[in-house]
Amino acid sequence: MEAPLALLIGLLTGVATWLMLSRNLIRLLLGFAVLGNAVNLLIFTAGRLTRDVPPIVPAGAQAIEGAFANPLPQALVLTAIVIGFGLLAFALVLAWQAYVRLGTIRTDEMREAEPPEEAKP
Amino acid sequence: MLIAVLAPFAAAGFAPLLVRLLGDRAGLVLAIVPAATFVWLLSRLPEATPGVLEATPWVPGLDVALDFSLDGLSLIFALLISGIGTLIVLYAGGYLKGHPMLGRFFLFLMMFMGAMQGVVLSDNVITLFVFWELTSLASYLLVGFESDRPAARRAALQALLITGSGGLALLAGLVMLAEAGGSWRISDLTGAGAWIQDDPLYRPILILVVLGCFTKSAQWPFHSWLPGAMQAPTPVSAYLHSATMVKAGVYLLARLDPALGGSPEWLWILTGIGGLTMLMGVVFALLETDLKLVLAWTTVSALGTLVFLLGPTHEPGVKAAMAFLLVHALYKGALFMAAGNVDHEAGTRDLTRLGGLMRTMPVTFAAAAVACVSMAGLPFGLGWVAKELIGAAKIALEDEFGITVIAATLTNLMLFCVAAIVATVPFTGRTSEAAAHAHEAPWPMLAGPVMLAALGLVFGMAPNLIAEPLIAAATTAVIGRKATLEIVLFKAFDWKFLLTLATFVAGAALFLLWRRSAAGWRASLNPVLDRGPDRGYDQVMRGLAALAAWQTRIWQPGLLHRYMAASFAVVTLAGAASLTRGEMRLNLDFDGGRLIEWAVFAVTAASALVAALATTRLLAVTALGMLGLGVAMIFMLFGAPDLAITQFMVETLVVVILALVLIRLPGFRLSAGGARPRWLYAGISAGTGALVTLLLLGVLAEPFDPRLSEWFGRAAVPEAFGHNIVNVILVDFRALDTLGEIIVVFAAALAALAAIGIGARTRA
């Protein structure tokens, strides 16, 4: 089942890219959210998949027997999820703040630094 | 020698202070430094012929040391720098009397002096280059010294850009030279000539080095900065732009002659460009009305002559070059200072407005006249000697270069005419209005021209005073074997002598013609000639600005989506390009999926597509929620319940916060401002997605190295006493990361709070 998942991750990445290329800040942020999910799945899949066996040593045993899900990517993904969430929350605040100050959520209207024409307001 | 180089720098540091303490008399004190150097150099005269070396370590790790060497060639230049330097410092004290920035002027001047000494005494290519650029820098500061005039600013910048870029070419050439010759030391390189010339890099080296030398020594087509540099105060023109700095290129060509010279390329480039410059300079001199510009163009011509003489790499040529170097420095230094006196006292240096200064400025006139004798190459001037030696050099070449003899003779002829102009026009004839109120200059401003002119006369009559110790010694250093020189003033009454006489007569005739019709020549020729490299310089500058503006428009429009598109496109293309360089196995195993897995995948994919195409907020947020849920399900299906739970919680929070924020953003439509140009962006997105898929399929085709995971499985309980391996990894094996994670979340919270706080205060 790894190959189909690879296709799914590719699709998510493409969708995220498409959203992020938009000139609408909110779509851009949606893109971030999708990208975060895609990355998490990617890390997870890159560590190979194992069905149904969580990496938990049975009570009383010293080591886990047989095949079990790769624990390392799980730990990494946990970290990534939490950080991704922090970033997204901050991004939302930033977008809101930009809307309040600049009065737009269109990134192509945010050209204070490099105005389209010579004359600055 | 280190002291000889560093002393002027030290003096430079004290110069502003001295000026503050002593006022205009600071020049007298500062002149002690070059004078002492001069005397010291004279005392080293006997040692100079074999050459002496000194080394002090400097740049670590690259074998670059402060190596200095003194041989005949260095000595002749160093004597000029310190000798004329002494006179110039004295002169400048008078010329710039009471100038508010005199201190700064002396600072730059002394800095230049040290740098120039460094150039001619360095035995290390990098050290030489450092000093070389420092002279350009000092020249820039000095040319732009009277900065209230736009012409001075432009000239200063032009000079620096031309010589500075030439300098960098030189650096490249020198580094390659050092690689080819296997040493940073010039004294090693000059011994490795045959070896270097066999190197495949010989031609690039030659071209780069020559570029550096030609820009510095104002050879065609890089000459345009030198007349421009006449915007500098006259002492600077006299010192940097005739006696010393512009000769640095000549110095380096002579210095590297044993390493690079002797090849046909060397011969053709130097002789050709040198000859052209020589002729061009003197023609332009005839067309000028500004006394300083006349002198500047003859300097260009003289530099051409020197390069021209170094081309053939044989003994008579080098001897002639060394003699002419000395002659030119003496008479041109005297003439520039005399011209400065005229300018200073009469208030103009326009030839059409000057006349009759002989009566009010007799000493200046005498000095100028004597210097012109030398310049014209008349007997009893040192110029005569040089001319004889040049004649000998040319005759040695004659069979190959008939045309160069003609060029050189023409140059002589016109130079004679220019000498006549400079010596007579400002000083004789009716007293012009400007000259009426002129006075003789004060003594520090006379010492220089008089002494230099007198030296020219003395050496002209007794040339053997300098023939052996200076000219022959320098020649020895260049050609690498012992050279001797015995000068006989009048050899024989033969055809050569007749040719010389004919040159004088023709020159005199040209002068008479010039008096009558110079204005007409200027009117008809200047529009034709007055462009070339100087205009080329302007065009390059404009082109550069246009290019800069163009690229900013294209690459830096301030549009976020373009930046993003470019970034994604580049990464995707680079990744794809990297993949084409070999083969990668792919995992294309689509079998064996359970129904529930396919269902979850389908739902996730569908919600992603909906999110991409949604046009309303509600739909987009719902789709995002579904997507997150789908991902959580995938985690669950493949043995990661912890992840699934976390993902589920976080996703819920995200949806809630997103909804909250969206509610607070009234009046916007999700459909507004989509991705456009649509197909291009769709292509980029598809490409990125495809690349990721491809790579992941590649990953999945490789056997996985399970050792690390298995190690965790074995070590979790014994080492960390935990049964949930994921948790053990987080809190134990990767504790640092988790700590980092906590700090990141903390920072994010702080950041969000700060942002909100700022927003709140703004509205308050």
Add this chain to the structure above:
Amino acid sequence: MESALNWHAAIPELALACLGMAALMLGVFMRRGATLAVTMFTLASLLLVAMLVLAADAPVVAFDGLFVLDAFAVFTKVLVLLSAALALVLALDWNEKEGIDRFEYPVLVLLATVGMMAMVSANDLMSLYLGLELSSLSLYVLAAIHRDDLRATEAGLKYFVLGAVASGMLLYGSSLVYGFSGSTRFAGIAAAIEAGPASLGLITGLCFVAAGLAFKVSAVPFHMWTPDVYEGAPTPVTAFFSIAPKLAAVGLFLRVMTGPFGEAAGQWTQIIVLIAIASMLLGAFAAIGQSNIKRLMAYSSIGHIGYALIGLAAGTEEGIRGVLVYMAIYIVMNAGTFGCIVAMRREGRASERIEDLAGLGATAPGLAFALTVFMFSMAGIPPLAGFFGKFYVFMAAVQAGLWPLAVIGVLASVVSAFYYLRIVKVMYFDPAQPAFDPRPATVGVVVAGTTLFTALFALAPAPLVAAAGTAARALVGG
């Protein structure tokens, strides 16, 4: 598998993080004069931690191989701390005058510094990502800290969006690398590359990682945020951006490329060469038309990264040493230049147009002299410090046989000299504008110190070069 904890290796980071918390507390509980107190406290903390770094006995591998403290890390960390301190000093007066003297400012600088220190000591892809995020987050906020300035808001947003994309790419790349090599540890990745067959996919994964890192060092073609953010952010923040994070990112870049991917040097050298060339050329040409000095400095910094990357392209010990020397000198020059820019205030308002500098040579000779030294130095004119930086990297390139790179570098310096000199020209030769407001002593001290270093570096280049040499040996030496 190294199982030793060796947590003492991270004492400087831990200490700085704790001091950061303390600074925050101090800020929250003090009412009046909190900003000054917190800034002073932060400065002292940075100094203290720099000493801790110097006192640590390197090399140590800690936290099961997640973290490494070697001579390279020490060198880079000390410079990062120094840069942070310089930027903080520059901000003191400016922030007060602009009304953004909030105590969060020094705390955020400090947090960012913790992240950067973690970055240069990272020995694992995930630790690297964490360090990067920590520093980036703080930087995003700093960029947008000016509450009433539209440009700053916009700059913060753009910086965040593009920075997050960069992090995303880094994460993608890291996952792929992990997938191919089975390890996130640098040592593990290096072992996998050495073993061999998977290297094609691994290299493509490296493309993503390199892109993410290129973003952070603002190398072409991932430089686009730089001019907008440099111009939009408050000047002291721009000063900070242009030195500390850049240095840390370069350090990280060096470690990643030479450490885990050192065996694949043949594959990535070309990428770095292209990035270096593009950065040098863009930095040179794009700056010419600029009228805003901060924007000009943005392009200038892009160009400088191009030069520094030459040393990485060479990949040798000399090359790495060249990069380190270059960056150290760059930091000093840049801090000084921004000191001058911070001093550009007229009638209480900050001015940042180049034409505002006109006549500075007459109105403020000292400042004009300092800026002249920096401009000449940045143009690479000897004997100023900037020349030596360029010299070391060019020489490394030449010794590694990368002739074209060195030649293009030289050409680009010629073009860039044009705009550096334009500033000098404006200062000395253009008709004078009214004088700037008197500059605060703090700025004066920074400018004077950096000027002295830049002007006199040629007298004693040995200590810095020796330290950089040791650091480079730790990275690539045997």
